[in-house]
Amino acid sequence: MSCRDKTLLLDAYIDGELEVDAALKLEEHLGACAPCRTRMDRLAALRAALRGNIDAEKAPRGLRARLEAAYLPAAPAPARLLSWRWGLALAAPGLAALAIALWLAFAVPAPFAGADGADVRVVYHISSTATARAALRNLSNHLNAAPGAKVVVVAHNDGVDFLLRGARDELGQPFEPDVQRFLSRGVQFRVCYNTLERRQIGAAEVIPAATLVPSGIAEIGRLQSKEGYSYMRL
Amino acid sequence: MLDEIERARFARLVLPHMDSAYGLARWLTRDPAQAEEAVQEAYLRAFKYFGSFRGEDARPWILGVVRNACYRLLERDGPIATPFDEEAHGEDAVAAGTVVRFPVDPEAVAIERAERELLQRCLRELPAEYRETLVLRELQGCSYREIARIAEVPLGTVMSRLSRARRLLQRALAGDPAARGTGT
Numbered sequence: 001m002s003c004r005d006k007t008l009l010l011d012a013y014i015d016g017e018l019e020v021d022a023a024l025k026l027e028e029h030l031g032a033c034a035p036c037r038t039r040m041d042r043l044a045a046l047r048a049a050l051r052g053n054i055d056a057e058k059a060p061r062g063l064r065a066r067l068e069a070a071y072l073p074a075a076p077a078p079a080r081l082l083s084w085r086w087g088l089a090l091a092a093p094g095l096a097a098l099a100i101a102l103w104l105a106f107a108v109p110a111p112f113a114g115a116d117g118a119d120v121r122v123v124y125h126i127s128s129t130a131t132a133r134a135a136l137r138n139l140s141n142h143l144n145a146a147p148g149a150k151v152v153v154v155a156h157n158d159g160v161d162f163l164l165r166g167a168r169d170e171l172g173q174p175f176e177p178d179v180q181r182f183l184s185r186g187v188q189f190r191v192c193y194n195t196l197e198r199r200q201i202g203a204a205e206v207i208p209a210a211t212l213v214p215s216g217i218a219e220i221g222r223l224q225s226k227e228g229y230s231y232m233r234l
Numbered sequence: 235m236l237d238e239i240e241r242a243r244f245a246r247l248v249l250p251h252m253d254s255a256y257g258l259a260r261w262l263t264r265d266p267a268q269a270e271e272a273v274q275e276a277y278l279r280a281f282k283y284f285g286s287f288r289g290e291d292a293r294p295w296i297l298g299v300v301r302n303a304c305y306r307l308l309e310r311d312g313p314i315a316t317p318f319d320e321e322a323h324g325e326d327a328v329a330a331g332t333v334v335r336f337p338v339d340p341e342a343v344a345i346e347r348a349e350r351e352l353l354q355r356c357l358r359e360l361p362a363e364y365r366e367t368l369v370l371r372e373l374q375g376c377s378y379r380e381i382a383r384i385a386e387v388p389l390g391t392v393m394s395r396l397s398r399a400r401r402l403l404q405r406a407l408a409g410d411p412a413a414r415g416t417g418t
Contacts, residue, residue, distance in 0.1 A: 007397050008393045008394065008397050011393065011396055012378075012393060015371065015378070015396075017377070017378050038342070041342040042341060042342045042345060043400060044342075045342040045343070045345040045346035046345050046346075046400055046403060046404055046407075047372065048346050049345055049346050049347075049348050049353055049407070050353065050357075050368075050372045050373075051372070053348075053349075053350040053353045053354070054353060054354065054357060054372070054373060055373075056253070056254070056257030056258075056260075056369075056373040056374065057256060057257050057260045058253045058256065058257070059252045059253050059255070059256035059273070060256070060266075060270065062270075063252070063256065063270045063273060063274065064252060066274065067249065067252055067273075067274070067277055068249065070277070071241065071244055071245055071248075071277065071281060072245050072249070073238055073241050073242045073245055193278055202271045202311075203270070203271050203274035203275060204267045204268075204270045204271040204274070212278070214281065214282065
C-alpha cells in the first residue's frame, strides 16, 4: 500500500474512527514514514487551530425564547419562561425603572370590586392590519378594567403585519413598543406560521416579542377547547 | 396537532439541541438572520414530522432537518453576502507562538499559528459540501456515521469530503489562494 492511499486513513485515525488493528498498523507505518508523519502533524495542527479559534455560535436569546415559547408543553411553561426572560431584562437598572414607570402608567385601579379579571381568559383574534391599532386600544381598556385577565393575541392573515419588524400604523406610530408594553403586562402574542409561509414572509421578520405557532386557527381552537379561553375577534 | 405527550417528548429530545442547530445553520448560511430563520423553519418542520422520528438521540435527526432548511432557504433567497465582520470575529486572536507543538514542519507551524480571522474566512469560503462536513465533524463533534445520516451521503463520501476539506483548508491557510473555493 502506497502512502497516497493512506490519506483517508490518516483522517480517520485522527478522528478516532479506525478500528483498533487498523490504527495499530497505521501507527507502525507512521513510525517508519516521515512524509506521513508530516501529514499527520499538519492534520493535528489544523485541528488545534480550528478548536482554538472557531466556536459554534449559540442560539441568540430571541430565537431561544421563541422556540421555547412555541414548543415547551402548553400553558404554564411559556408563562414561566416569559417571566424569566423579563426578569433578565429587568435586571438592567435603567430598564427596571422604565418598566416600573410603564407599570404605574398602566396599573389603573380596577373600578369595580371583584372585576380584577383574575380568572378571565381571552384570546384576541387579529386577522387584518386595519384593525390592529383599534384592537390594541381595546386590549388596553380591557386590561385597565380587568388587570388580572390572561390575554393571548393570535395574529393571522393580514393581521400578522403589526408584529413584523419596523411595523407602523397609519399615523406612522411604531407597533413594537406597545407590543413590548403589553408583553410586560402578561399578554402573549402568537403568529400563524401558515400565514407566513403562504405570504412568503420570513420567520426572522417577526419581532422577537411574538412567538410562532404552526397554525393560528388551530391555536385559537386549542386555547378555547383545552384551556378555557373565550374568543374575541377584532 | 400533536398531543401533549408528544409535545413534551419534542421539548425533551429536540429543543435542547437548539445551540447545535443554530451553530450549524450559522456556518451553512453564513448569515445570522438566515441562520435564525432556517432554525425556526427547521423546528416547525421537525415538530410537524416528529411522529416519524424514532429513538432517543434526536441530535443527528434535527441537524439533518436544519441542514435541509438552510439549503432550501439559500435556494429561495440566495446567499446574503454578509461582509466578514472582523470586529465580531477578529477578537482574541491567538498570540503567535502559544501553541506550537510541531516545530519541525513549517507548514504545520503556519497552520497552527493561523490567526482567528484568517481561519474564519477560509472556513467560510470552503465550498458548501466540504464546509458542512468539516463543521459537523470539528464543531459539532459528529461521528462519520452521523455525518453520513445528516448529509444523506454514503460513509465513503463523508471520508473523502472530510479529507479534501482539510487539505483545502490547510492549503488556504498556508497562503495558496487557488485552494479557496468559490463558496457556493
